[in-house]
Amino acid sequence: MYQTTYHRASSVDEAASLFAKGSESKFLAGGQTLLPVMKQRLASPSDVIDLGRIKELQGVELSGDTLTIKAGTIYYDIMTNADVKKAIPAIAHLTSVLGDPAVRYRGTIGGSIANNDPAADFPAALLALGATVKTNKRSISAEDFFQGLFTTALEDGEIITAVSFPVPAKAGYEKMRHPASRFALTGVFVAQTKSGEVRVAATGASQSGVMRVPAIEAALKANWSPSAIDGVSISASGLLADIHGTAEYRANLVKVMAQRAVAAAG
Amino acid sequence: MGVEGIGASVVRKEDKRFITGKGRYVDDIKLLGMTHAHFIRSPHAHAKVKGIDSSAALKMPGVVAVLTGQQIVDDKVGNLICGWAITSKDGSPMKMGAWPAMAPETVRFVGQAVAVVIAETKNLARDAAEAVVVNYEELPAVADVHAAIKSGAPQLHPEAPGNQVYDWVIGDEGATDAAFSKAANVVKLDVTNNRLAPNAMEPRAAIADYDAAEEHFTLYTTSQNPHVARLVLSAFYNIAPEHKLRVIAPDVGGGFGSKIFIYPEEMVALWASKKVGRPVKWTGDRTEAFLTDAHGRDHVTHAEMAFDAQNKILGLKVKTYANFGAYMSLFSSSVPTYLYATLLSGQYNIPAIHAEVIGVYTNTTPVDAYRGAGRPEASYLIERLMETAARQLKVDPAQLRRSNFITQFPHQTPVIMAYDIGDFNASLDAAMKAIDYAGFPARKAKAKADGKLRGIGLSCYIEACGIAPSKAVGSLGAGVGLWESAEVRVNPVGTIEILTGSHSHGQGHETTFCQLVAERLGVPISQVSIVHGDTDKVQFGMGTYGSRSAAVGLTAILKAMEKMESKAKKIAAHALEASEADIVIENGEFKVTGTDKAIALPMVALAAYTAHNLPDGMEPGLKESAFYDPTNFTFPAGTYICELEVDSGTGKTSFVNFVAADDFGRLINPMIVEGQVHGGLVQGIGQALLEHAIYDASGQPVTASFMDYAMPRADDVPSFNLSHTTTLCPGNPLGIKGCGEAGAIGASAAVINAITDAIGTNNLEMPATPDRVWRTIHAA
Structure with a gap:
């Protein structure tokens, strides 16, 4: 690790002002990406501003048809939260298959979506559920937030404070785990909103990061059942390929995981 | 058996320090004035080192020295040996290129x-390493064993034309x-034994003082x-004579073979350390472990097995290409030869075997012994062949094995090994009973009705362990004897x-070795301690592997104990005024048999x-x-x-049951x-389903982290469901x-045999990743 200056912020405002003072500042949430990258000397921030102790970034709130998860909430707390389990059990399930226990005790929802790894689990949930990302400056729809591989709408120094999810009528998430990293080799989140809209998002599949899957959405809109997807064909073009999965395999997984997610959603 | 004697499941003495974080590993040791080493490693699979400019690095804070490959050659430190x-x-000796400890002219693998x-x-060492400028001239590289032996392939070492280290044979080709020529059926199979990275929990480390x-x-x-490290460092590397070199291996966190080598x-x-006049510490990180710890396996094999009309095996032909990586590691040459081909008879009566093994250099990390070392490759090959044969011959795989089992011992195989004893039917019976083999067809049918592909796979392994009689291995080319020494101090x-x-380094000797003493003397194991891992304390030893x-x-x-007991009995007999022949040892006492006369061990020791x-x-x-010496x-x-x-739908494998019936004596x-x-x-x-150390065609490692x-x-x-x-x-x-090695030797064939049974093919390479299995299912 290169030399860096560590700051522990006690409020969002303090974090933002500390960030602005550094020449090349980075926010630290759960540290599941930033710290390994720093240890490998692939990142050398001048200042690291730790968001982990900021109380206003912690917790879950269920208000009417909106579930709000504060950005600094760790996966384990999301997974075990009674409101999450009641309102959107698919999110509790997603969190339970995210990484491993060590990751779940450190990683945060805010850190996950800010990094926007193309194989991260949470971006699929946000996109399928039509969530809204709240920052210290504005609200951004999930659609606008995720802008491709490791790229988001966040501006330099902008801090995610919470994610608001409209409670769906039905939702499910199924994932084929990457055998080494436990990211999603491919994961699919399916949701049916209370107004009857169907949204499907796949992660780990596309070279451009999390994506909607219109063909499956159309099939499910017509008939919300696993068999409705039988006839859907997913193109391997533009999908990721590596030693753990060819593009054709991932195309198959988009379909199979979607079917299983629908079955899980009920 | 006493409560702490042989056969007792005594809780491990060493675990108190390990599970409370009090183990003392190399990296825990800090010496006064200690400096830290960071290696500058080649990013290229094959390149000329045209120059190293360390002038900027030497001006950086805290830098003590930058030392290069040319300097270590100039100081006449010996090249690494293959033993x-x-x-x-x-009739020609194997052809080896030189392996200097740091490359002065040419690098041949990434890392x-x-x-x-x-x-x-x-x-500070890492900071300075980034300021060292190494000027490389890239050369074409080759990572794949078949590509390496093609004409026109990049050549690694001038000493080994065609990248071939040796072309070795065993067995009787004419008889095979x-x-x-008499066979009613011939079964053919091509298999790859995938390259593995050993990944001991503790990375390698060293402190020199x-x-x-x-x-x-x-x-x-x-x-x-x-002790072997000291011997090799003294005799071949010109570091210091043995009496001027103390080697200490303290707590070591796993080895699996990768820590045999120097x-x-x-x-x-x-x-x-001598050059800078201060202690030097190096602790490898995980990436360095992936790049530089000797890898395991990496064979490509074609095999054919001949059967008569009654499904008795007549003969076996094997041709294997073994990938050695860029240099010949310490015991690498023996792994695909005497540790592999000598086990090709498996548990079976095979009248004629002929095997050819071609050792090949590639621009990859050197390959050497890894848990099982040659025997997993042999067992995997034979057990995949037997399963394939059963399918081709349309006989039950258990029955085909049973009808070919060796049942008379001792048994001389056609490939050197003389099996001393065994009961292969007993372990097969035990495993079949444990898994309810007879009930499998019904379970498979039920799974099919539920839309699942269910399979069962057998693996009847044999291995040669307890290596080894010194005279025997010496006659086969080993550079060392493989006895062991011990000392008992009362x-x-x-x-x-x-x-x-x-x-x-994980085996639990501090407990099990004490159990022998408890068994013989009737003393609690708390009164016994095991001293190991220090050449100044233990006279000599050949270490732990195989x-x-x-x-x-x-x-x-045991031999040392017997000598000690014999002397102690004489002392006891003298003290008790009895005949030495009447002295028995029980519960920590020397007793005159049939009387109540006794003297406790501490009194005998004190008298001595x-x-x-x-x-x-x-x-x-x-x-x-x-x-x-065995x-x-x-x-x-x-x-x-x-x-x-x-x-x-996904190609993913889920275990229903895994039974192991082992005969370990x-x-x-x-x-x-x-x-x-x-x-x-x-x-x-792990080998069957998950692990694979992969290089791309240019020799770049693709799998150098746990990600x-x-x-x-x-x-x-x-x-697991275990029995003995x-x-x-x-x-x-x-x-x-x-x-220590049986599981790693026998498991992979059982898994692949079960998957291929489930999906109805004979051709499936390891690791059987979900992607690979899915593609195999849907290609069929």
Whole structure:
């Protein structure tokens, strides 16, 4: 690790002002990406501003048809939260298959979506559920937030404070785990909103990061059942390929995981 | 068996320090004035080193020195050796290129060191390493064994034309051809045994400390065999004579073979310590482990097996290409030859075998012994062949094996090994019963009705362990003898220290070796301590690998114990005014049999050391040593059966059941044996389903971190169902065969046989990743 200056912020405002003072500042949430990258000397921030102790970034709130998860909430707390389990059990399930226990005790929802790894689990949930990302400056729809591989709408120094999810009528998430990293080799989140809209998002599949899957959405809109997807064909073009999965395999997984997610959603 | 004697599942003494974080590993050791080394490693698979400019680095804070490959060559530090000479079929010796500890001219794999920075801290050394400018001229590289032997392929070493190290044969080719000419059926199979990275939990590390006044070195290192390290460093690497070099291997966190070898980093640390006049520490990180710890396996094989009309095996032909990587590591040459082809008879009566093994250089990390070392490759090949044969011949795979089992012992195979004892039917029966083999067709049918592909796979493995008779391995080209030594010291107060040349790096010797003493003397194991891993304390030893520590190391302790007991009985008899022949040892006392006369061990020990009243002519003291050289290998064997389901939608495998019936001879501590089997099975399953060290065509490693290299985790493996059938090994007095490698040797074939049964193919390479299985299902 290169030399860096560590700051522990006690409020969002303090974090933002500390960030602005550094020449090349980075926010630290759960540290599941930033710290390994720093240890490998692939990142050398001048200042690291730790968001982990900021109380206003912690917790879950269920208000009417909106579930709000504060950005600094760790996966384990999301997974075990009674409101999450009641309102959107698919999110509790997603969190339970995210990484491993060590990751779940450190990683945060805010850190996950800010990094926007193309194989991260949470971006699929946000996109399928039509969530809204709240920052210290504005609200951004999930659609606008995720802008491709490791790229988001966040501006330099902008801090995610919470994610608001409209409670769906039905939702499910199924994932084929990457055998080494436990990211999603491919994961699919399916949701049916209370107004009857169907949204499907796949992660780990596309070279451009999390994506909607219109063909499956159309099939499910017509008939919300696993068999409705039988006839859907997913193109391997533009999908990721590596030693753990060819593009054709991932195309198959988009379909199979979607079917299983629908079955899980009920 | 007492409560702590042989056969008791005694809780491990060493675990108190390990599970409370009090283990003392090399990296925990800090010496006064210690500096830190960081190696500069080649990013290229093959390149000329045109120049190294360290001027900027030398001006950086805390930098003590930057040392290069040319300097280590100029100082006449020896090249790394390969300790087992193999002769090709044309009578020529194996062809090896030189391997300097740091490359002065040419790098031949990604990760090979070209220079080292010595600095006040590890981070300062890393900072400075980035300022060292190495000018490389890239050369074409080759990573694949078949590509490497093609004409026109990039050449690694001028000494080895065509990148061929040797072309070695074993067995009777004429007899094998004759057997095939009589065959009613011939079964053919091509298999790849995938390259693995060993991944011990503790990365390799070394601290070298040179004492200029005494011209003496101390090396703390992560070694499975510190005495062998000292021998090789002294005899071949010109570091220091043996009496001027102390090697200490303290707590070591796993080895699996990868810590047998003497690596460049230890040599450089020793040399650098003298150069800079201060202790030098190097601790590898995980990436360095992936790049530089000797890899395992990596065979490409074509095999054919001939059967008569009654499905009896007539003969076996094998041709294997073994990828050695860029250099010949310490025991690499023996792994695909004498540790592989000599086991090709498996558990079967095979009248004629002929095998050819071609060793090949590639621009990859060197390959050497890894848990099982050659025997997993042999067992996998034979057991895949038997399963394939059963399908082709349309007979039950268990029955085909049973009808070809060796049942008379001793049995001389056509490939050197003479099996001393075994009962292969017993372990097959035990495993079939444990998994309810007879009920499988019904379970498969039910799974099919539920839309699942269910399969069952057998693996009847045999291995040669307890390596090895020195005379035998010497005649086959080994550079060392493979005996073991031990010393028993009874202190004047009656506590006991056992000094052993075996090294414990996870095996539990500190418990199991004490159990032998408890068994023989009836003293609690708390009164016994095991001393190992220090060349200044233990006279000599050959270390721990090849499942040899109990069969060879513990037998050496037994021999020393017998000498000590004999002397102690004389002292007791003298004190009790009885005949030596009437003395028995029970519960820590020497008793006159049939009487109530007794003297406790501490009183015997005290008498030995006060020497006030010893039998006439007896030397004082109670300390004996022994060297033990085994008369044969030991032959652990058993049957593993795996039942699993494949998800046709994803290709993912889920275990239903995994049973292991092993014959390890006598068990010292069944709990520790169970742990060894669990660990071995997980490594075998890891090879079958997950692990693969991959290079791209240019020799760049693709799997150099746990983000890409899939190590098995607890939820990747089933809860195992273990049992034992026992035939006592006649080759050693304790009847021990060894248990350290069996799981890794036998498991992978059982898994692949089960998957191929489930999906209805004979062709499926390891690792059987979901992607690969899915593509196989949907290509069919």
